[in-house]
Amino acid sequence: MKIAPVAAAFASLALSLTLAACASGPSVSRGAEAPQDAFLARLNALCGQTFEGRVVTTDPADDDFRKSRLVMQVRDCAADEVGIPFAVGEDRSRRWIITRTDAGLRLKHDHRDPAGVIHGYHMYGGDTANAGTAGRQEFPVDRESIDQFIKGGAQVSTTNVWAMEVHPGRMFAYELRRPGGRFMRVEFDLTKPL
Known part of the structure; x- marks a missing residue:
């Protein structure tokens, strides 16, 4: 009869340890x-x-960008959205919005x-199709943007895929790629903030 209280105590201890393990979960996923x-x-x-960048690809379509001073400023920051104005020379009409x-x-x-x-063209872009990585995200063109490009006569842009990379302490990159060889990549030096 005295064994029952000891067994109950062990059962209670085992249950407590099991519940504690479940509550904390595996340390890798936590x-x-x-x-x-x-x-x-x-x-x-x-x-x-603010960071300065340069075109690192060789497509002649990007000669104007290649000849201009390229500057991005990371601002308008929130947990769910970041706005990045991108200036090409004196042209400050561009801003990337990641949401x-x-x-x-x-x-x-x-x-x-x-x-x-x-x-x-305004507010064109796309949504990620997969999880990507902490360093790189790709954004295939969305339906709304395709419709805008077709309406404006820019059918060539209906297959665009944009990408951004962030390599802390090293480099930020912006890319535009489409089938048929179009490829523009701008890299910004994160080691030298302006």
């Missing part, structure tokens, strides 16, 4: 960050900083003239 969360965190870590969605991340290109009036 605190593990999804690639897209890590990517946004890397962008947010650059908030308030968290229910399904992943979205990249949009906001184009406005100096007075803030929309000009040309």
